[in-house]
Amino acid sequence: MLEAQYALFGMEFSGWTVFGFLFQACFMARFWVQWIASEKAKRSVIPNAFWVFSIVGSTGLLVYAVVHVKDPVFAVGQGMGLFIYFRNIVLIRRSREHDELKASAQENE
DSSP states (O other), X not given: OTTXXXXXXXXXXXXXXXXXXXXXHHHHHHHHHHHHHHHHHTSOOOOHHHHHHHHHHHHHHHHIIIIIIOOHHHHHHHHHHHHHHHHHHHHHHHHHHHHHHXXXXXXXX
């Protein structure tokens, strides 16, 4: 399916091209999510959805870079980004757990 060739407006596309565009769109969507959340808050914020879109988009782009394009520069860039995105999710989760424990302790006082 990914190797199939398609023509659109005189340009050749493969399933891999569609795959790459799909995950690039996911990766780009994180900026829209961040912008909308910041506008609503009237200050700069980074919502959890930013990190989720980062992980989904970057994972797909990493697959595209390794399997189809075979580009080590592209692959390393996406791979390093993934580490950072997952690390931020871990830090957010720990912060929430800490806040919940603190709130629970204050209720029990």
